[in-house]
Amino acid sequence: MKAAVWYKAKDLRVEKVEEPQVNGKHDVKIKVGWCGICGSDLHEYAAGPIFIPVDAPHPISGGQAPIVMGHEFAGEVVDVGSAVTKVKPGDRVAVEPILAPHENGRYVDAKYNLSPQLGFHGLSGGGGGFSEFTVVGEHMAHKLPDELSDEQGALVEPAAVAVHAVRQSSLKVGDTAAVFGAGPIGLMVIDALKAAGASAVYVVELSKERQQKARNLGGIIVDPERAVDDIHADCGGVDVSFEVTGVPKVLNMALHSTHTGGEAIIVSIWESEASFQPNDLVIAERTMKGIIAYRDIYPQVMELMKSGFFSADDMVTSRIGIDDVVDSGFEALLHDKSHVKIMVKPS
Numbered sequence: 265m266k267a268a269v270w271y272k273a274k275d276l277r278v279e280k281v282e283e284p285q286v287n288g289k290h291d292v293k294i295k296v297g298w299c300g301i302c303g304s305d306l307h308e309y310a311a312g313p314i315f316i317p318v319d320a321p322h323p324i325s326g327g328q329a330p331i332v333m334g335h336e337f338a339g340e341v342v343d344v345g346s347a348v349t350k351v352k353p354g355d356r357v358a359v360e361p362i363l364a365p366h367e368n369g370r371y372v373d374a375k376y377n378l379s380p381q382l383g384f385h386g387l388s389g390g391g392g393g394f395s396e397f398t399v400v401g402e403h404m405a406h407k408l409p410d411e412l413s414d415e416q417g418a419l420v421e422p423a424a425v426a427v428h429a430v431r432q433s434s435l436k437v438g439d440t441a442a443v444f445g446a447g448p449i450g451l452m453v454i455d456a457l458k459a460a461g462a463s464a465v466y467v468v469e470l471s472k473e474r475q476q477k478a479r480n481l482g483g484i485i486v487d488p489e490r491a492v493d494d495i496h497a498d499c500g501g502v503d504v505s506f507e508v509t510g511v512p513k514v515l516n517m518a519l520h521s522t523h524t525g526g527e528a529i530i531v532s533i534w535e536s537e538a539s540f541q542p543n544d545l546v547i548a549e550r551t552m553k554g555i556i557a558y559r560d561i562y563p564q565v566m567e568l569m570k571s572g573f574f575s576a577d578d579m580v581t582s583r584i585g586i587d588d589v590v591d592s593g594f595e596a597l598l599h600d601k602s603h604v605k606i607m608v609k610p611s
């Protein structure tokens with residue numbers, strides 16, 4: 265079967281790899297329907313490795329570069345191990361790609377996304393969604409409701425990041441928020457904030473096309489050059505801001521856009537250091553907090569999707585085959601910010 269394999273930064277190859285098979289009794293083999301390209305995939309492609317193990321095998325997957333990429337996917341179960349009870353062949357599933365200690369078809373730790381061994385299927389070895397078939401643990405497979413397509417199922421992963429970010433924040437219904445960066449994750453944070461009952465969501469984004477997407481979701485677009493001043497003039501500073509650009513200077517803007525006692529949530533993964541003046545926290549009693557991935561949230565995300573949140577119609581701007589994943593996928597996303605989510609069909 266064909267797969268997109270990461271060798272090193274800027275070296276992603278579509279090549280033939282061996283089709284994986286069910287080995288363990290809790291294994292689930294999936295024929296991938298759609299797999300999205302994520303901002304984190306782009307970081308690995310442009311400036312990696314970040315999550316990809318290169319010097320030693322990942323403790324859970326046992327794999328190291330070169331590795332098959334793709335962690336935002338859904339598809340059909342085609343084979344299961346003898347002890348699997350959660351899903352059966354023919355079921356459609358969205359995959360929770362978190363690699364963390366697991367036993368008897370379940371994650372071991374309550375906060376499994378904070379495991380020191382954290383990895384991701386599709387970033388940390390052991391297979392990935394940019395391939396016709398992949399094998400995951402039963403604990404990672406979530407049955408897709410009939411109402412949701414495979415393509416919508418491939419959006420559960422990034423939507424889960426956004427829902428977790430908002431749930432981990434101090435935002436209460438009626439509060440104000442600002443989202444810095446309206447890429448796929450930022451757009452989903454806007455939608456999650458709407459679901460959570462934010463009264464106003466200010467959005468700071470450079471790309472006109474992405475600004476329009478944010479506006480369609482109900483965001484109030486702010487000029488990136490005057491964002492902090494304009495937000496303070498309009499509402500006196502927001503209750504919670506979300507940094508979703510990964511651009512060092514924007515970290516300060518996200519912090520400054522909140523009122524005294526406000527909170528800045530950092531969602532971005534960083535390619536370099538970013539500095540800020542600690543007094544901006546201290547003298548204003550602000551809080552800054554990071555979030556990684558999600559935990560125990562896939563069923564809720566799928567329910568929100570059934571009500572129309574995180575819709576593929578709002579997010580997907582291109583659909584491609586695996587042979588085009590480098591030029592029409594990774595390179596297109598790096599250079600053309602009119603794209604939001606590009607979906608890859610591996611077979």
Ligand SMILES: NC(=O)c1ccc[n+]([C@@H]2O[C@H](COP(=O)([O-])OP(=O)(O)OC[C@H]3O[C@@H](n4cnc5c(N)ncnc54)[C@H](O)[C@@H]3O)[C@@H](O)[C@H]2O)c1
Binds near residue numbers: 533
């Ligand atoms: N914490 C997690 O678990 C987690 C999970 C998934 C993704 N991420 C990270 O979240 C970040 C966002 O992901 P994405 O897929 O949306 O990425 P993306 O690169 O598509 O989006 C970033 C957006 O920021 C905008 N931007 C850049 N500079 C700006 C500026 N000065 N002012 C305003 N906007 C600006 C860009 O135009 C772009 O639209 C990435 O760093 C990604 O790695 C984190």
Ligand SMILES: [Zn+2]
Binds near residue numbers: 304335336
């Ligand atoms: Zn992702």
